[in-house]
Amino acid sequence: MLNGLFSQQETEALKRTEDNIEKVKSFLENCISPNSLTDEVQEFFREVAALKGQSAEATLQEMMAGTRKYLEAINTEIEFKNDIPKDINKYVDKIEKLAAGIESCWDIFSGESRQYFRKIAYSFTEASSKCNGWQGLLIRFRLILPSLQKKEDVFSKYQKSFLIIPKAVAKAIELRKSKSTSKLWEKGQYLLNKATEIYNSEKGILLPYLKHWGRTPEEQLEKNKPAMAWAKARMEEIKREYNGENL
Template sequence: MLNEISSELEKEKLKEAALDMSSIKPILESRLTSNSFQDEISEFFREVAALKGQSVHDTLNQMVTGTQKYLEAVNTPIEFKNGLPTDIDKFVDKLENISIGIEACWDLFSPESRQFFIDIANYFCEAASKLQGWTGLLIKLRLFLPSIFRQENLFKKYKDSFLLIPKAVKMAIELRESKRTTQLEATAKFLLEQAREISKKQQYLLPYLKHLGRNTEEQIEKNQAAMAWAKARMEEIERKRNQRNS
């Protein structure tokens, strides 16, 4: 099982969740400085904040940080040799950042992504149990000299990292089971759908603005006014649609 850790950390499910995080990140960041979103979205953040027992601003900051760390982790490749990561620190940082993203943004992930995190948490728990026996002893011997050189117990650091994702998933689930919230999942689904729609609209605009940027990142940076206009227009259309349906 330990030889399969690399493939687990490169699964498409992690990247699919990252696509949602990429779409939601601009909404989270703009929400810190703007009150332009619909009442449903504002209520979502208030409910999550109440769930965590903190302010809305602190909750948003946590989500922004969690989103950044998750995206950073998914885009960090890990090399393995003989079943062990060639860089223990890089491996641990990847798992830690994924865990931070899972715990901070649990409500923003799709049901499919949350189930995947539950599955991968169980996988890591099973893998961690194998480090208690003969397999763990062999790994400890292989890390003995590097640990002396670093003056750090690399085996313990490696072993403890296997429980980072399981702990994050467990805390996220237990928190939501201990406190009832009003339509939190339905509102989160609405937010995710809106984020995806905004992302699609932004990608649609980019081909018409190529002369303003040498690459996608520069286009986005230099065309904030156009993006803001597109977002405002979408919100206006959405409000009118809601009014017609009410």
């Protein structure tokens, strides 16, 4: 994000959100539809869908896309020179993906993470002033060459990027003012805990690769017994070949 804008503590907070989103991404990508989920998780998607005026299926797909974008953004390195991104387009793409993840996955972030997003939204808003006055003129001057090379107004793109995350956070907060969402957040935390439980369990190592999704990890494993048996037999065959038993 912005070079030098965040402390080490805030950087660590961002890494914790990455860990949670990675688990949820793994969990969601194994969902065929909201109907394949537990009652609690189904209700979570229905409530979020109601807030957004869309279907539960669309909400599920949106959150899946949001988790992917968020992780892509976190893993995108940005180089800076004189506190300005060397590649404005790459930088803006990173910010847009972070914002998409924040907005679509707002209800599964912890209270600490949501407070962190409010803080960085405020920091971006405050930092946007650097594009005004003499500082803005200096930045515009430094971006003349990139603008000519890319044949677009790079300065304006950079200036607008400061409001992308604040707008996403404001939209997420405003959307939930229409009703009490304490229960919704509890259901979101249930989803996160369920994803963490599966992700951290020994079974969870195998679940992402199984074709059939069950309402519980046990049901999924039961449905996939034939595939697991084939995989076990194939691994044993490969092991025998490796040890020279078939030579």
